[in-house]
Each structure stands twice: as C-alpha cells, then as structure tokens.
Amino acid sequence: MPIKHPNLKLSRFSDAIPAWTGEIAAADLLEVCQQVRDGGGRLVALWGSDARQSRGVFLLHVVLVNESGLVCINVPLTEAHPHYPDISPLFPAAIRMQRASYDMLGIHPLEGADHRKWVRHGAWHSASFPLRKDFDAQASRSDEADDYALVQVAGDGVHEIAVGPVHAGIIEPGHFRFSVIGERVLRLEERLGYVHKGIEKRFESLDLQRGAKLAGRVSGDTTVAYAWAYAMAAESIARITPTERALWLRALLLERERVLNHLGDLGYLGNDVALAFGLTQFWILKEQVMRNNATLFGHRYLMDSIVPGGVTVKLDASGKQLIEQECAMLEREVTVLRGIYEEHAGVQDRFIGTGRVEPKLAAQLGLCGMAGRASAQAWDARVQFACAPYDKLDVKMATYNNGDVAARVIVRFDELFESLRLIRQILVNLIHEEAPTRVLEGLPANGFGVGMVEGWRGEVLVAIHTDAEGKLTRVHAHDPSWQNWPVLEHAIIDNIVPDFPLINKSFNLSYSGQDL
Amino acid sequence: MYPILKQIWKTGIKTEAYPQADEAMRLTTQRLQQEILDVFGGALAIRMVDAGSCNGCELEIHAVNNAYYNIEGLGIRFVASPRHADLLLVTGPVSRHMEVALKRTYDATPEPKLVVAIGECACDGGIFGESYASCGKISNVIPVDVVVSGCPPTPTAILQGILTAISAGHVAQK
Secondary structure: OOOOOOOOOOOEOOOOOOEEEEEHHHHHHHHHHHHHHHOOOEEEEEEEEEHHHHEEEEEEEEEEEOOOOOEEEEEEOOOOEEEEEEOOOOOOHHHHHHHHEEEEHHEEEEOOOOOOOOOOOOOOOOOOOOOOOOOOHHHHHHHOOOOOOOOOOOOOOEEEEOOOOOOOOOOOOOOOOOOEOEEEEEEEEOOOOOOOOHHHHHOOOHHHHHHHHHHHHOOHHHHHHHHHHHHHHHHHHHOOOEEEEHHHHHHHHHHHHHHHHHEEEEEEHHHOOOHHHHHHHHHHHHHHHHHHHHHHOOOOOOOEEEOOEEOOOOOHHHHHHHHHHHHHHHHHHHHHHHHHHHHHHHHHHHHHHOOOOOOHHHHHHHHOOOHHHHOOOOOOOHHOOOOHHHHHHOOOOOOOOOHHHHHHHHHHHHHHHHHHHHHHHHHHHHOOOOOOOOOOOOOOOOEEEEEEEEEOEEEEEEEEOOOOOOOOOEEEOOOOOOHHHHHHHHHHOOOEHHHHHHHHHHHHOOOOOHHO | OOHHHEEEHOOOOOOOOOOOOHHHHOOOOOOOOHHHHHHHHHOOEEEEOOOOOOHHHHHHHHHHOOOOOOOOHHEEOOOOHHHHHEEEEEOOOOOOHHHHHHHHHHHOOOOOEEEEEHHHHHHHHOOOOOOEEEOOOHOOOOOOHHHHHEOOHHHHHHHHHHHHOOOOOOOOOO
C-alpha cells in the first residue's frame, strides 16, 4: 500500500501502471498529503467533478505519487459547502489547479488560499461554473474585460514590460508581466488562460472514440502521449489489455514524438543564442523524421494513431528498415551537432548559468518532467512506473544537477540518444504477425480510470469518469506544464530580459495543455 | 568554425520547388488591386496569431520556415508586430478569451491587409466547435480571405494558402 491512513481504504486500479484509489473526508486530506510529502512524493494533478446526480456531492480528486505509484484520492464535498483544506502549503503546484477548479466547478479551498481566478477571464460570469451539469452556457455568457490584478513591484527605477497575449513569434498566446530594473528582471508574473476553449466540457458530449481524437488535441505537440494516457484510462475501466504488438507500437510512436520535439527544441535553443545554423540543421532533421512519419503512419505528428483498444497504424519489414536507417542518420548527424554546440564558446556562454533552478527549489515547487530532471528531480514514469512495454526496455534516465539552460539542453541530447536506442530495441521486439486491434467501442457504467504516460515534456495524465450509461461524464487531462509554469517565474529572476526567450524555450511549456 | 562550415557544405541545398496558388482555398474574391499584389508578392510581411489552437498548426507554420520549404526564399517573412504586417495568418478556433486580442490585432494591421485562416479549427471550429469558451471559426470574428484546412495542414498547403492570398485570381469559390 502506497499510503497508510486509518480512514483511507485504497483499492488498486486495473491499470497498466501501479495506481490506487480511495475516498477520504476533507478533514483528513492534509494528513494524507503530508505523509506523501514527507516520503518525498509529489502532487501530480488536482481536479473536481460534479457527482450531484449520482451521489449528491461534488468530488475533489487529488492525484499524488510516491515511489510505490499513483494514488488518486477522492474527497466528497457537500453542495452547500463545497470546500476543502488548502493543500498548497505542502504542494505549491496546487495553487493554480485549485484556482482553476473553482473557476470550472465552484469548489474551493478554505482559508489562506489564493482565491483569484485563473482560467476564467471574462467569457462567463463569476458565479457560473462550466463543469457543473446544470451550467447554462447562454445565461452565463458575459463580455466583461478581464479585470485581473497583477502584482505591482514598487521602487526607484522599477518599470514594467507587458508582453502578450499575442506574442512576437510563432507561439501560443499568454500574458507575461515583467518588473525590471534596467535589463535585470525582478519579477515575472504569468497570466494564462487565453486559449481556454472548453476542452473538458467538450469531452462530455463526445463518445469514446471522438474523445480519443480530442485527447490527441489537448496539446498538439504531445498528441501521442495524450492519446496513450486516454487509452490507458479507458482500458483500465474496461479491464482490457491491448495486444503486445499494439503496445510495442505505442512505445515506438511515443519515442518518435520525443525525438521530434527534442530535435525542434535543440534547433530553437541554438537560434535563441544567435546560432541560426543550429536551427537550420536540427529542423532539417526534424523534417526528415516527420516525412517518415507521414510515409509510415499517415500523419506527420502521429495524430490519431492510438485509440482505446490498440493502435490504428501498421509497420511492415520495409518500414522497420526505414526507421533503422533514420536512427543511424540521426545518431550520426546529432553527434556532429552536439559536438558543435559543446565546442561553441558563444553558445555555451549563453547556456551555462542562465535560468537556473536549484534542485532544492525544484523539489519544493514540484518541477517535473524533462525540466525537472535537469534540476536533479529523478522522476520518469518510463523508469519508475514502467507500463508495458517499458518494463522490458530498461530506460536510462537522464538527470543533471545544474538546473540551467545548459542542463536542459544536455538532458534533451541524452534523451534523444536514449530514444534512438529504445526505438531500435522496439523494432527488434516487434513480431511480424499482425494481430488486429479490437477497438474499444464503449465503457462500463460508473467507471473511473486514470492513465499516465511520460511524454517528451513530462508526465501526462488523463482521467476518465463514466456515468450510469457508460458515457463520458468527466474527462480531465493534466499537462506537466501546470507544475512547470510557476517555476519559470523563478527561473527568470535576476536574469536579463533578453535571456527570457531562451529560458522560456528551454522549458518549452504548453499553453493549450494547461488552459484546456 | 571548420566543423560548422563542413556541416553546411555536407548538408547542401535542401529547398524544394515552391507550390502554386490554389483557387479552391479562396473564401472571397480577391479584394486587392494587381499593383498592390505585386508589391506584396515581392516582400510580404506576415503576423501569425494563435487565437486558440492546440499548437499543432504552429508546428507546421514553424516548418514552413525550415530549409525544405524556405518561405523566406520567396521574400515572405514573419514579423513581430501586426503594425508591420500585410497578412495575418490565424490559427483557431477563436477562444472567447482571445476574441478581443484577435480583433485588436486585426485593427492594428494597416490596410490593405489579408487574412489566411490555418487549420481545420480555423476553418470550421474543428473538434472544439462553438461553446461557452469558443467562438469557432476565424471568420466568425474577423474577415477571412483564404482558408487552409487540414489537421494540421502540411507546410505545402500553408504555403499554397499564402500564395493564393496574394495571387490575382478572381474566381469566388463560396
């Protein structure tokens, strides 16, 4: 049992990863969180659901992780008083998640917590909550401007730089408010929520298969990880396991997604320190991988290739050969480029020491995923909670202590080479017989399942709740960007404004994935 | 320096032939005169606006800049401000929270201007549709000249869309 508490009875999910669930009263929530925190565990996700029709309550869901696995704690909250103890003193990453759960469902933490809105701007009234089943979209519509109070820094010579929501590059929208003295950044405050497009509510009107398409579009650059996490949650509820070949193919797709994104980022990181050569070179490689994706799997970014029940893609002997050639080409080229990056004094001068997040701060704030590993946070779901087929792959985790841009670059290089090694392993294990995927048509009634996959950016979690008819009644998709956005505010402190694009890109967080 | 030069020499020129304009992508008849189009065609400045996409379309717009598609080879470049732009490249759906920002960006772009909507969601709302948080397609919020569908559209299709917007075709499709 991952957590012991007299009032908590855990039952194990029928899941591809070690995961448990149990219910506890709001009064006991802090004790459980404290225990996980003391044991070195983390907060993965927090959301709420409207269970008034079936049980007459709202439910708060808190997913914690320690070395045993995932624990999903459900906390019933009465309709009259839908509140719970603030867990952000233990897990600061909870702050924005708690604020978002109020905006979306009207459940909130008690005293002490930050009660400002987060995902809501002015599109719907403050007293209406989109994820309540009785939400009336028409009546709740509002056109107010977003009256959000950003913190002002006072003092001699302090001025503000307001950036966004429409940014100067080809990037997603968000607002950044810098308080600076000269070029030095004193404080950065993020205001996100601009690309909130109602994804969670949308899930409730879709069937299982359409839902898989939507899951693949929560954050386009992480489409494989989301589709897999969604499928894993559905398969957990249905208590089925895809064929072995389908699982191998999923891992192949996930590693290819990691390769794509790391190649793209390494190019951009070169570009952000004025080495346009790096951008050109890495994007040539990325384009070649995307073209192979289109040839082999019918989509440059591998969208819609994973569905509940299995996969929709095939790979024959000639396809395997193409991937083997691609791996050899990438290994050769990236080795040359890594040498150039490492030997380039100007590049290293900009990378080293920039945007530093000390391991201690990273642990305190819950920095996760690839950026976390660059700050000594040794978590990788492929290693600790290896679902099939990762249990047969022995993934080597890349971790560094420096926590600066340079460390995040090295982690990317290491992970890229590791992914190439894994892809070759996977090809060896892909047996030739094509067992047809049995697509999962529907789900059992009153189900609850979670899936978690280590995407290229970090752990992606999808939770599915079904109603009495087995329909999707609540789907929550959690992006690692929730944890990492607040840490970016710390990483920039005392750096100069012109280094912000570089630091920002070294994290490369998702706006769409957190705004939903 | 030597390894960089060697790598550049080894890589060679990757740029491929540019695609042609495709009139099927046009939403309204060309509003601009040939003289203006000639000027645009020589040096078009694009401001890209993500009005609520999943970031898939942004990846392909990035790819348009890579060595294979080499959009800058056509004299087309992406600029940092709508005030410098001749054409807006907009991805969507338009989230309610981006509605005002998109309108303001459009207003800040000097006339004459063109708008190209990129991607399934920008064309018809896509899988996100219209809801309490989404206005759906781009043309629900600002006037659109050309639409490029696809989820996400390929870099070639995006290039075609841009070229269609600045070509002189007079056939209205819809």
